[in-house]
Amino acid sequence: MEKNYAYSVLELIGWGKFNAMIFVQCGLSWSTFEIWFVNMGFVIEGTKEEWNLDTFTAGIVGSFMQVGLMLGSLFWGYIGNTYGRVKAFKTTAIIASAASVLLTFAPDPYVVGAGLFAMGFGLAGEISLGGTVFYEYCPPSKRYYMTLMSAFLSFGAITVTTIALLVSLYNTTGYHNWRVIVAIGSVIEIISMFFRFFMHETPAFLITQNKQSAADKILNIVSLKNTGKELSQVDHCSASLNPNELTQEILAHKEDKISTKGALKRLFTKPLLKTTIILGLVYMITHYSFSGFLYFMPEFLSEFSTSTAYAIILIQQLCGIPGVILGTYLVETxxxxxxxTNIFNILSGVAVIVFCFGDSFWFVVIVSGIIFMLVFLALSSMFTLGPESFPTSVRSTGLSLAMVCARFGGILSPIITGYLLEITNGFYISLALFCGAYIVSGFLVLLLEETKGKKIG
Structure with a gap:
């Protein structure tokens, strides 16, 4: 795996205020992503009620978001790899904000589908580029914070579920609950968009584009913010590094500029071929289960009142936080x-099947809470493993391909699950598929290399 000169300098500067600010900015993008991802359950339920759709048709409407996510993953991977991570990262927020407004005022299911497609297209960049930008600004010794950043997923989910619960209890506007929930999410999306405009391009990307001077300027900004000291000459400030190693890094990156076609060729040839395929399968299978279980949770809880069901979903999302915190610790052990990722994906599958064997309030709360803790633990670990599995010059493209696979699983999930819930014993068949998918993905992870402690650039 390659090394990048920018990472050596970031390690010397150390973690500080600049990194904390990037952590929050990128984390907010993950929060807004999860707000809309969880919102899908309320949108599917709401469209069923407003236009009297059956579960299968509502699932098809919901799948438009996943189609947008899949195509967006390809598009933003190309844009991020060619024109810059941050330039693409800013644009995704604008698209997601515009789509949220369209979704709020959608007059029929067709416009809902169009709004969800546009939303997914924008959000595809939020989740993949948010992780890439943070990773490329992070000192190598602090990369386990990628796992901790997954806590923002939980915060987003908790935020929208709390909103949904309050709306279900106090909505007197005359508008359907799902529209009010979406409208509030739209305001949050627009506010988060403005924070994005003050970000700089990552120095690691600039170096792969042979823009050494521009990278040095950004590194100087990082140094001033973190240490209060100016980084006038990177070489001078890097004296504690092995001089020969640093020179090799600089020379190597004079030829690091790579086209998207070249990135794809590299990803599908050894030694990255196996990583690309296995990671894609893991993302696809995992997101099939995660999307289906999340989207149709209101349907799974239909025996409870709306406010009680939303309260259970809120508890489930709260359980994700200890999962993320535990995951942050375990990836460094x-x-x-x-x-x-292996162990907790398998345990997630086992817990999902247990969910079938009871329907009392406390049984559902405890078992589903455990499921969400295990799922978020595995996801947070996977979101650290993914970026670390690819070198800088192909990271954006590699992660985009993994996200395309994830979205393919996400497209299939609401359609298949929506169909199954319309047939006899469909509830049990759906959960059995979720269980099997988690267990298979857990074993597939064993085919990947461990990235902890490796210099990967």
Missing amino acids: RLGRRLT
Whole structure:
């Protein structure tokens, strides 16, 4: 795996205020992504009620968001790899904000589908570029914070679920609950968009484009913010590094500029071929289960009142936070990224099947809470393993391909699950598929290399 000169300098500067600010900005993009991802359950339920759709048709409407996510992953991977991570990252927020307004005032299911497609197209960049930007600004010794950043997913989910619960209890506007929930989400999306405009391009990307001077300027800004000291000459400030190693890094990156076609060719040839395929399968299978379980949770809880069901969903999302915190710790232990993802994906599958065997309030709360803790633990570990599995010059493209696979699983999930819930014993068949998918993805992870402690650029 390659090394990047920018990472050596970031390590010397160390973690500081600049990194904390990037952590929050990128984390907010993950929060807004999860707000809309969880919102899909309320949108599917709401469209069924407003236009008297059956579960299968509502699932098809919901799948438009996943189609947008899949195509957006391809598009933003190309834009991020060619024109810059941050330039693309800013644009995704504008598209998602515009789509949220369209979705709020959609007059029929067709416009809902169009709004969800546009939303997914924008959000595809939010989740993939948010992780890439943070990773490329992070000192190598602090990259386990990628796992902790997954807490923003939980915060987003908790935020929208709390909104949904309050709306279900106090909505007297005359508008359907799902529209009010979406409208509030739209305001949050627009506010988060403005924070994005003050971000700089990552120095690691600039170096792969042979823009050494521009990268040095950004590194100087990082140094001033973190240490209060100016970084006038990177070489001078890097004296504690092995001079030969640093020179090799600089020379190597004079030829690091790579086209999207070249990135794809590299990803599908050894030694990255196996990583690309396995990681894509893991993302696809995992997101099939995660999307279906999340989208149709209101349907799974239909025996409870709306406010009680939303309260249960809120508790489920709250349980994701200890999962993320535990995951942040475990990826730095002997388990590493790979085994943490492996073990907790399998345990997630086992817990999902247990969910079938009871329907009392406390049984559902406890078992589903455990499921969400395990799922978020595995996801947070996987979101660390993913970026670390690709070198800088192909990272944006590699992660975009993984996200395309994830979205393919996400497209299939609402359609298949929506169909199954219309047939006899469909509830049990759906959960059995979720269980099997988690277990298979857990074993597939074992085919990947452990990235903990490796210099990967």
